[in-house]
Amino acid sequence: MKDWIAVCQMDEIAPDTGVCATLDGEQVAVFRFADDTRVYAISNYDPFGKANVLSRGIIGSVGQQRVVASPLYKQHFDLETGICLEDDQVRLKTYLTRIEGGRVELNTVQ
Amino acid sequence: MIATESGWNLFVCGNGGMRPRHADLFATDLDDETLIKYIDRILMFYVRTADRLQRTSVWMENLEGGLDYLKQVIIDDSLKINSDLEDGMTKVVSTYQCEWKTTLKSPEKLKRFKHFINSDEQDKNLYYVRERGQRRPATEAEKIELIELSPAD
Secondary structure, eight states: OOOEEEEEEGGGSOTTEEEEEEETTEEEEEEEOTTOSSEEEEESEETTTTEEOGGGSEEEEETTEEEEEOTTTOOEEETTTOBBSSOTTOBOOEEOEEEETTEEEEESOO | OEEETTEEEEEEOOBOSSSOBOOEEEEEEEOHHHHHHHHHHHHHHHHHHSOTTOOHHHHHHHSTTHHHHHHHHHTSOTTSOHHHHHHHHHHHHHHOOOHHHHHHHOHHHHGGGSSOSSOSOOOTTOOEEEETTEEEEOOHHHHHHHHHHSOOO
16 A cells, blocks of 8 residues: 655755655655654645745754744744644644665655 | 055055944055055955954954054064965965856756756746736735636646
């Protein structure tokens, strides 16, 4: 059932930044931390700023949570759950990720 | 720099803005070569001794000995560092690069300017309108209108 799709090479994502990938017509922000071996994938659409910009956001930690801050109005989104820290009614779609032979793969199945 | 009948007059460390300061007359009647030498030395001396983001005017105000001290260093070579300062400027000039140009030449760096890492498509959510002959992002209301008007894919 699982459907994995390679979107880029791991080394195409500069450590501590993100890229945007297109996956079945959806825009996905994919992030890589310098001190982590996995990547995080979350919808690229910022519902507050109404723009596809989250892959350009600054990533970091709030407590134990790994987050991205929107480059527009700076809301934080939990990279594991997609939940907005400032407004927990807002939840972005997240994607399963894995690294296979240096390739970053995303899962199209929720 | 002000041109006079007999050469160049060099003024230094003036400032505009919130805290204006008149520039000080540093040297008079310089030929082209000496003028550029003095400027190179002063700039390198400033680069090496000023605080980050410190204006040359503030640097001068805090410089012990002030203008006279600067003249001793630059004109009389009192610290014996002038050749070193000139070498420093030569290095800066010879290693200068336009970072935009360098980026445009690098396929690696240009990747950062693409919307998608795995496609050459553009973001379909961007809409623009023309105003006074210039392109600007559409407002929410204009966007809705534009979406309705555009033909179906």
